[in-house]
Amino acid sequence: MKITIVSGSQRANSQTLNVANYLATLAKPHFEHVNVLDLHQLELPFWNEGVWQGSEEWKQWEPIAHVLKQSDAFIFITPEWHGMATPALKNFLMLTTDEELAHKAALLVSVSASVNGVYPISELRMTGNKNNHVCFLPDHLIFRNCEAILTAEHKCNDQHQHDRSEYTLQLLAAYAKALAPVHRDMVNTGKPFRYGM
Template sequence: MKIGIIVASQQKESQSAKVGAFLASKLKEMSVETWTLDLGKNPLPFYDSTQTESNSVWQGVWKPIDSELKSAEGFVVVTPEYGGMASPAIKNFFLHAGLVQLGHKPALLASVSAARGGAFPIHELRASSYKNTKICYIPEHLIFREVEHLVNGGEPVSQEDSYIRERSVFALKILIAYANSLSEIRESGVVYDARFRNGMS
């Protein structure tokens, strides 16, 4: 099994990337292969409708990512909270990636906040990013509040650090269970009909 980790900070060095690396390490401990797309280190061009498989954006930037997304059986989406919102980078990602890459695959949402926030990006992505991608967010999510003091390597330094580490393992186990189950649903063929590619509005 392979899980793709999408790190949605727009900074080259970020707390979101730290969280993504931590979650990847926990998945590897469960014998799960991981692949990470860090949108701070590898920003995507802003999406526009002229980006097709025949142009340079597809060949040079998106094609390698497309291949990795298609081969993943589930995802972890890590986004910072910017002004009470998910990052522009992750919204742009969901315009590039769609049904073919993400459809009917489970995803765990993880939000990162420098302070005590972090809930709004979870609500925003659950509300707006699934319609045409048909990504399946699992009921669990993670919020890394005051993230500078969390998952920094070594032993936990606080009760909250211990809590989020343990909850992360719990949530990742659920993600893996969903990934195993949803693969059977995709293979059944019932989820694909060209007439109904997009969700209803």
């Protein structure tokens, strides 16, 4: 199986990317291929109708869409900025379609420098899968006090957080296996209803 981990921070060398690399190490026993996308590095333009026509500025999206289509599961990670998910991650989810994400398992993760982190999860649950039909796990992860619990070498020194993260990655892999036939069988069937009611 393949997994794509999306680091949703727009900052260079962010704690969000640190979390992404940490979770990538935990994913390796469950997924043969682990891909980390850093939205800071990708610098995607903000969504516009040109993405539908394949205009020149959106040529860079094509290889990303291909990676997503090949993936069986996803982890979407956002820092909490002013109680919200980042514009970069919300933009990324607007660009995705049912072809890439529909009926595939996804884990939501937030990163906080303090004791917060709940609001971005709630925000993404409300609208993050509206048109792409990705299936968010009922569980999520929040990395609170991230600078204290994660090292620069992508290690977690909080044993409870580490144990919970390992369990959640195992859960994500189980969902990915179970949902594979749903994606295979239902993407084309659902085309008439891809934008809701």
